[in-house]
Each structure stands twice: as structure tokens, then as C-alpha cells.
Amino acid sequence: MTGRETRVPSETANATFVEFDRVQKSYDGISLVVKDLNLTVAKGEFLTMLGPSGSGKTTCLMMLAGFETATNGEIRLDGRPINLVPPHKRGIGMVFQNYALFPHMTVAENLAFPLEVRGMGKSEREAKITRALDMVQMGAFAARRPAQLSGGQQQRIALARALVFDPALVLMDEPLGALDKQLREHMQFEIKHLHESLGITVVYVTHDQGEALTMSDRVAVFNDGVVQQLAPPDELYERPVNSFVAQFIGENNKLHGRIEEIEDGRALVRLDTGELIDATPVNVSAKGQRTLVSIRPERVEFKPEMMPDGAHTIEAEVLEFIYMGDLYRTRLRVAGSDDFVIKSRNTLTQRRLQPGERIRIGWAPQDARALDA
Amino acid sequence: MAEAVAGSGGGLRTADGRPLGEALAQAQGRARRRALLLVAPLLLFVLFSFVVPIGQLLISAFSDDDFARNAPALGAWFDENPRGSPIDESAYAALAADLKAAKENRTAGQMGERINYEVSGARSLFTSTARNADKFEPPYREAILAARAEWDNPRLWESMRQASSSVTPNFFLAAVDLRRSETGGIERAPEEVRVYQMLFMRTFALSALITVLCLLLGYPIAHLLATLPLRYSNLLMIFVLLPFWTSLLVRTTSWIVLLQSEGVLNNILVGFGIIGDDGRIRMIYNQTGTIVAMTHILLPFMVLPLYSVMRPIPPSYVRAARSLGASSWTAFRRIYVPQTMPGVAAGGLLVFILAVGYYITPALVGGATGQLISNLIAFHFENSNWSMAAALASLLLLAVLILYWLYDRLIGIDNLKLG
Numbered sequence: 001m002t003g004r005e006t007r008v009p010s011e012t013a014n015a016t017f018v019e020f021d022r023v024q025k026s027y028d029g030i031s032l033v034v035k036d037l038n039l040t041v042a043k044g045e046f047l048t049m050l051g052p053s054g055s056g057k058t059t060c061l062m063m064l065a066g067f068e069t070a071t072n073g074e075i076r077l078d079g080r081p082i083n084l085v086p087p088h089k090r091g092i093g094m095v096f097q098n099y100a101l102f103p104h105m106t107v108a109e110n111l112a113f114p115l116e117v118r119g120m121g122k123s124e125r126e127a128k129i130t131r132a133l134d135m136v137q138m139g140a141f142a143a144r145r146p147a148q149l150s151g152g153q154q155q156r157i158a159l160a161r162a163l164v165f166d167p168a169l170v171l172m173d174e175p176l177g178a179l180d181k182q183l184r185e186h187m188q189f190e191i192k193h194l195h196e197s198l199g200i201t202v203v204y205v206t207h208d209q210g211e212a213l214t215m216s217d218r219v220a221v222f223n224d225g226v227v228q229q230l231a232p233p234d235e236l237y238e239r240p241v242n243s244f245v246a247q248f249i250g251e252n253n254k255l256h257g258r259i260e261e262i263e264d265g266r267a268l269v270r271l272d273t274g275e276l277i278d279a280t281p282v283n284v285s286a287k288g289q290r291t292l293v294s295i296r297p298e299r300v301e302f303k304p305e306m307m308p309d310g311a312h313t314i315e316a317e318v319l320e321f322i323y324m325g326d327l328y329r330t331r332l333r334v335a336g337s338d339d340f341v342i343k344s345r346n347t348l349t350q351r352r353l354q355p356g357e358r359i360r361i362g363w364a365p366q367d368a369r370a371l372d373a
Numbered sequence: 374m375a376e377a378v379a380g381s382g383g384g385l386r387t388a389d390g391r392p393l394g395e396a397l398a399q400a401q402g403r404a405r406r407r408a409l410l411l412v413a414p415l416l417l418f419v420l421f422s423f424v425v426p427i428g429q430l431l432i433s434a435f436s437d438d439d440f441a442r443n444a445p446a447l448g449a450w451f452d453e454n455p456r457g458s459p460i461d462e463s464a465y466a467a468l469a470a471d472l473k474a475a476k477e478n479r480t481a482g483q484m485g486e487r488i489n490y491e492v493s494g495a496r497s498l499f500t501s502t503a504r505n506a507d508k509f510e511p512p513y514r515e516a517i518l519a520a521r522a523e524w525d526n527p528r529l530w531e532s533m534r535q536a537s538s539s540v541t542p543n544f545f546l547a548a549v550d551l552r553r554s555e556t557g558g559i560e561r562a563p564e565e566v567r568v569y570q571m572l573f574m575r576t577f578a579l580s581a582l583i584t585v586l587c588l589l590l591g592y593p594i595a596h597l598l599a600t601l602p603l604r605y606s607n608l609l610m611i612f613v614l615l616p617f618w619t620s621l622l623v624r625t626t627s628w629i630v631l632l633q634s635e636g637v638l639n640n641i642l643v644g645f646g647i648i649g650d651d652g653r654i655r656m657i658y659n660q661t662g663t664i665v666a667m668t669h670i671l672l673p674f675m676v677l678p679l680y681s682v683m684r685p686i687p688p689s690y691v692r693a694a695r696s697l698g699a700s701s702w703t704a705f706r707r708i709y710v711p712q713t714m715p716g717v718a719a720g721g722l723l724v725f726i727l728a729v730g731y732y733i734t735p736a737l738v739g740g741a742t743g744q745l746i747s748n749l750i751a752f753h754f755e756n757s758n759w760s761m762a763a764a765l766a767s768l769l770l771l772a773v774l775i776l777y778w779l780y781d782r783l784i785g786i787d788n789l790k791l792g
């Protein structure tokens with residue numbers, strides 16, 4: 001049994017390692033919690049499942065770990081179907097949201113557990129435990145019980161325990177949910193660092209989009225049991241494929257209108273209040289179709305000299321100016337709506353807009369994305 | 374970090390210069406006094422309803438002045454003549470005087486009864502001799518021996534010597550099948566009257582068996598209760614608690630209906646031809662009856678502490694173990710069971726202690742072989758041998774306390790979780 005789940009050499013990187021093939025899941029036989037999931041995770045990849053509460057992320061993870069059975073479809077691990085493989089034979093490391101450290105065992109015993117059940121000898125076990133604890137800088141805590149550790153320390157032990165038996169795949173279900181912001185950011189960095197140095201494949205679940213964007217190679221945005229978009233963080237942020245993703249990831253300004261003109265990757269949109277703006281069509285195709293144009297606050301320009309050539313501009317009224325340290329955040333009234341936000345960097349030459357001021361704003365057409373309404 | 378504080382703690386002072394320890398004690402003392410006031414009524418109640426009666430029980434187990442009170446002359450003689458002195462004329466003179474007084478006060482039976490615990494036939498010896506006590510003339514030795522030759526028995530005199538002091542360990546000796554020999558040493562009681570050791574053994578063995586049976590039956594039930602959705606587990610919980618709402622007597626007699634030789638179970642077995650009509654199995658009025666009925670009655674006391682420990686254990690522990698490579702059996706054995714240990718220990722201790730002192734069920738369905746020590750305690754109470762009953766009860770209490778102490782040493786009492 002030992003060694004079967006040891007890490008695979010990295011020359012096979014980018015090969016498909018985990019595969020969800022048309023997977024469906026229903027708990028009650030009435031509604032589908034996961035609808036037709038097709039997803040592949042490459043070897044060595046850090047893939048994050050991101051989505052609102054109840055969107056089926058944990059369910060997917062549990063199916064992969066073997067604690068829930070897929071109602072339909074096949075899950076493959078390293079090319080091998082695992083629907084019928086019991087959890088303890090899958091060799092998948094897992095970090096639970098509440099850590100699930102065994103309270104009646106010391107830290108060292110917790111880490112020894114996966115090695116003992118694999119029948120590993122004592123000396124080899126101890127070497128691995130020491131290595132795993134050092135990896136998370138917890139070497140001095142081997143004799144403690146979980147109850148004697150802080151949340152962040154328990155987190156590290158849970159991580160070490162999931163890694164100590166050298167699984168090729170590690171699943172993490174909101175592992176940082178219970179930590180404060182500073183510790184969370186620190187742990188994000190450490191997990192990312194471990195992922196890179198160990199070359200393991202990680203499937204990570206979170207509903208914190210910042211976490212998803214900073215840590216992942218690719219992010220799968222879930223909603224309502226369906227993957228809305230599966231893409232690297234920058235693409236997800238800059239080129240969301242539908243209005244759900246656009247609104248879920250980061251802050252967005254939304255303008256409602258109709259397609260006036262559309263040709264080779266450029267669209268002209270007539271807003272409901274009559275103004276014309278430039279946009280890039282994403283999942284709209286026909287003239288006259290209703291659309292929702294989404295623009296990131298930091299991509300909006302208001303200084304005439306910075307405006308891209310030939311861009312349409314529209315009028316705006318400054319409602320509020322907020323000083324945020326590194327940024328200025330200004331709320332505007334644009335095309336009849338009061339929640340249009342722009343962000344500008346706090347530099348020496350930056351202008352502070354005054355409430356009541358009337359300005360004209362514009363953007364590069366690539367930055368405004370015309371999505372389904 | 375903790376060491377640093379402890380190391381320098383001795384010198385620390387509060388802002389106004391008092392030693393830190395003193396200030397802390399003062400601040401906490403106030404809160405503690407108020408808390409004590411709050412529990413005072415309960416404390417007094419426990420003191421008077423629990424500590425005092427048990428104290429009295431212990432005292433009465435050691436003392437019996439039925440004889441000493443009525444035999445002042447003999448008492449004086451025993452005081453003057455140490456053990457081993459010949460039983461001479463002066464001893465018989467004292468006996469004659471006491472018997473005379475006993476006749477007048479009609480206490481000869483009481484005196485004889487006390488000696489009778491150790492020397493059978495003593496009661497009738499005392500009453501019959503006392504009847505003629507007026508007629509005894511010196512020399513008393515000849516006169517008394519002429520009336521009843523049985524008086525010339527060293528065991529009898531040793532017994533009287535012990536009974537003449539009102540404090541005696543004899544009841545405790547008797548409770549473990551020992552007695553005083555003629556020379557005042559300690560020896561085993563004659564074979565035919567050795568019942569207590571056997572009964573204690575049987576009580577503890579049966580209680581242990583019943584505890585194990587309750588655990589075997591209760592563990593899966595509690596696990597089911599703890600893992601089922603609340604809707605179903607509440608319903609199941611009612612079934613577990615149902616026996617509590619039924620009279621103990623009803624539950625015990627229903628077992629009689631089920632198990633007696635003309636009972637439901639035997640009828641079914643005969644009906645299916647598994648046993649012949651003349652081969653009906655005896656399942657009640659013996660140890661089997663005691664075991665079956667008590668296991669049933671004590672089961673909820675096992676299920677409830679187990680349930681209360683199991684309910685809050687999140688399923689993620691076992692899942693974590695499974696994901697770490699443990700088979701479901703290993704995960705159960707190494708992760709789940711250890712976490713339920715406080716419940717197992719609490720339920721086990723509770724059931725065992727209740728079983729050790731159980732009276733009514735063995736009395737009703739135990740027959741001769743299913744009697745427990747409590748039944749004998751009750752027997753002595755009925756026969757007004759308070760001291761013997763008290764000695765047995767004290768031993769039982771002692772055994773339970775030892776068990777409790779062992780438990781504390783082995784598992785730790787703070788691990789106990791009753792609900």
C-alpha cells in the first residue's frame with residue numbers, strides 16, 4: 001500500500017490529472033446541485049473553485065474525495081475512474097474548513113496517523129513528520145494537543161497532515177475561512193509557496209475572490225451548480241464571459257442599453273438614457289439586442305489628455321469623493337444611475353474631484369464589455 | 374511565556390503596591406463567598422439527607438449494644454479478666470446476675486439474639502436459662518451447667534466477650550465470611566454459612582456483565598441517534614425514553630410474561646417446534662432473568678451519556694481519517710471510539726453502580742441464583758439485624774468508592790460526561 005500515492009515526476013506536467021466528465025449530483029432526487037460539470041485539472045495546477053454560498057463547490061470537492069457519490073457521470077484521477085474507489089484508497093490529501101485535527105492525539109500523532117495506516121516504519125515516520133512540521137514552521141509544537149494551538153497554528157498542522165503522506169493531489173475547502181485578514185494573507189502566501197515547491201496539484205475552494213485571484217493558476221467560477229467561467233485570474237478579471245462573472249469578480253460599473261452597431265469586435269451601445277458608448281461585444285451578437293456593459297472602475301478616464309483617440313465620452317456629475325490612502329474613489333452620476341464608481345491612483349499630480357463638479361468620462365473600447373443583459 | 378510569568382510572579386505588585394497574589398485572592402474571595410451563599414441551601418440539604426444518614430449507617434455497622442447494655446456484670450468481669458483467663462466461678466456469678474436482671478426486664482431474648490449471630494442456638498440457651506435464673510444458688514458454675522451444659526463452650530464465651538463491648542468489627546468480618554476464633558483471632562466462617570463473599574462476587578460479576586451488555590446494545594443505538602437527521606432521531610429517542618415513563622414494576626413483570634415457562638417466548642419456540650413442550654427453557658427466576666431484565670431497565674442510562682457525547686462529534690473527523698488513508702473500520706476504532714470514551718466511561722460507571730445496588734428486579738425475577746447483595750441487605754433489615762445490613766451496605770459503598778477512585782486514576786474523573 002505504501003508509495004502508491006507518491007508524487008508523480010513533473011515531466012508529465014500539464015497532463016490531465018483530475019477530470020470531471022459530465023458529472024451531475026442530486027441529494028434529494030428532485031433538484032440538481034451540480035449540473036453537468038466538465039472540468040479538468042492539470043498535473044501540478046492550482047485550481048480554485050469560487051462561487052457564492054450554496055453553488056455546489058463543497059459538493060464537487062466531496063465527490064472528488066469520495067465522501068459523496070456522483071449521481072451521474074464519471075470522475076477520473078490520473079486517467080483512472082474513481083467513482084467506485086473508497087475514499088481511503090484515493091490517496092488524496094484534504095484540508096477541512098474546521099481543520100478536523102483529532103483532538104485526542106498530539107500534533108505528532110495526528111501527523112503519524114496517515115503514515116501508520118500505510119504501515120510505515122517508525123524511523124521513516126519520524127523523519128517525515130519532522131520534515132512536514134518544519135515545512136509549516138511548527139517543529140516546536142509536536143507534543144501539543146490541537147486544543148492548545150491557535151487557529152492559525154491548527155491551520156498549519158492541518159496542512160502538514162494533508163501533505164505528510166506525499167499525496168499528489170490536495171483538496172482544501174475554505175481552509176482560511178476562520179482566520180483574520182492578516183493571517184489569511186500570510187497563509188495564502190505560504191500555501192502558494194508550498195504548492196510551488198512541492199509540485200502538488202491543488203483543488204482549492206473559497207468564496208473570497210481576492211484569495212482566488214492571488215493564489216490560483218486557474219479559477220472555476222461556480223454558480224447554481226454550473227461552471228460559469230474557467231480561466232486564469234487575469235482573464236477572469238479582465239475578460240469575464242458573462243454578467244454573473246463580471247459582477248462576482250471585483251467591482252464593476254454597469255450600464256444598460258441596446259446594441260446600436262456591431263462589427264468585427266467593436267460595438268456601439270445606445271444607453272437607455274440616450275448616450276452612445278463604445279464597447280467590446282462578448283456574448284451579444286445581434287443589433288438591437290439588450291445588453292449590460294461592464295467597465296472596471298480603474299479603467300475609466302476623466303482627464304481629456306488621457307482619453308483614447310476617437311472614444312465616445314459621456315457626461316457625469318461628481319457625487320462623492322472618498323480618500324482611501326493608495327486610491328481615490330469617486331462616485332458619479334452617469335446615465336441616470338448614482339452608483340458609477342471610478343478609482344484613480346493617489347499620485348502627486350492626481351486631481352481630486354469636487355462634489356458637484358461636472359466632467360466627461362470615457363474608456364478604451366476593450367475595457368467596456370457588452371454582456372448579456 | 375508561561376514560565377516567565379511564573380518565574381517573576383512572586384515579586385509582582387498591583388498599582389497601589391499590594392502583592393499581586395493577595396490582591397487576586399481578595400478579589401476572587403468576594404465572588405466565591407457570594408457563590409457559596411447561593412449553594413448553601415442545597416449544601417445543607419445534602420448534608421442532612423446524605424452525609425448524616427451514611428455516617429449513621431457506618432456507625433451502626435460497627436456498634437451493637439443489645440448485649441452490652443443488658444450484661445453489665447459480665448462486662449465488668451471481661452474488663453477485669455483478659456482473654457485467656459479461665460472461665461471460673463466469678464464469671465458464672467456475673468452471668469447469673471445478668472440473667473436474673475434479664476429475666477426481670479424480659480431482655481434475655483435480645484441478648485441471646487445478638488450472640489446467636491455467631492453461635493447458633495444461643496438465643497434459646499439464653500431464654501431457657503434465664504427462665505430459671507431466680508433459682509440459681511452459689512456455686513453458680515455447677516448450678517448453671519446443671520441447667521444447660523452448653524454454657525461450657527469457649528466459643529460462646531468469646532462471643533459474649535466481644536459482644537460486651539458495644540464497638541465491634543464483627544459485622545464487617547461476617548460480611549466477608551470471617552469470624553472470631555475461640556482465641557480471639559480471625560478465621561474463616563464454616564463452609565455452610567459462607568454466603569457473603571460469593572454474593573459479592575456474583576453481584577460484581579453480574580453487574581459487570583450487565584454493563585457490558587448495555588454497552589454492546591447501547592453503543593449502536595446511541596450512534597444511530599446521533600447521526601440520524603433530527604426528525605427521526607427525536608422519534609427514536611422517545612422509544613429509548615419510553616421505559617422511563619413506565620413503572621419499574623410493570624417493566625419487570627412484563628419480562629415475567631415474556632420469559633416464564635408458559636410465557637410468550639417459550640410458546641413461540643414450542644409453536645415452531647424448535648423445542649418440545651416438555652423442554653421449555655427456564656429463562657426467569659434465575660440469573661438469566663436478572664440479567665435480561667436489568668439490562669433492559671438500565672439501557673437508557675447507557676444510551677443517554679453516549680448520545681450526549683456522540684451528538685457533537687462532527688463527521689469531518691472520520692472523513693479526515695478516511696482521506697488520510699484509514700479504512701472505515703480503522704477510522705471508527707482509532708478516531709471515533711476514542712472520542713466517545715468519556716460517554717462510554719460515564720455510561721459504564723452509571724450502569725455498573727446502579728446495578729450493584731439494584732434490589733427490586735432481582736427480587737422479582739432472580740429466583741435463588743439471581744439474588745444480589747442488596748437482596749441480602751434487605752433480608753437483614755427485615756430481620757432487624759441493622760448492624761449486619763449496615764456492614765454489608767458499607768462494604769458495597771466502599772467497593773463503589775474504590776471503583777470510582779480507580780476510574781479517576783485510570784481515566785480521570787474530568788473526562789466523565791454524563792449529559
Ligand SMILES: Nc1ncnc2c1ncn2[C@@H]1O[C@H](COP(=O)(O)OP(=O)(O)OP(=O)(O)O)[C@@H](O)[C@H]1O
Pocket residue numbers: 027028033051052053054055056057058059060207
Ligand atoms: N448532505 C446534503 N443533503 C442535502 N442537500 C445538500 C447536502 N449538502 C449540500 N446540500 C445542498 O447542495 C447545495 C450545494 O451545497 P454545497 O455545500 O456544495 O455549497 P458550497 O458551494 O460549498 O457553499 P458554501 O460556500 O456555503 O460552502 C446547497 O443548496 C445545499 O443546500
Ligand SMILES: [Mg+2]
Pocket residue numbers: 057058059173
Ligand atoms: Mg462549502
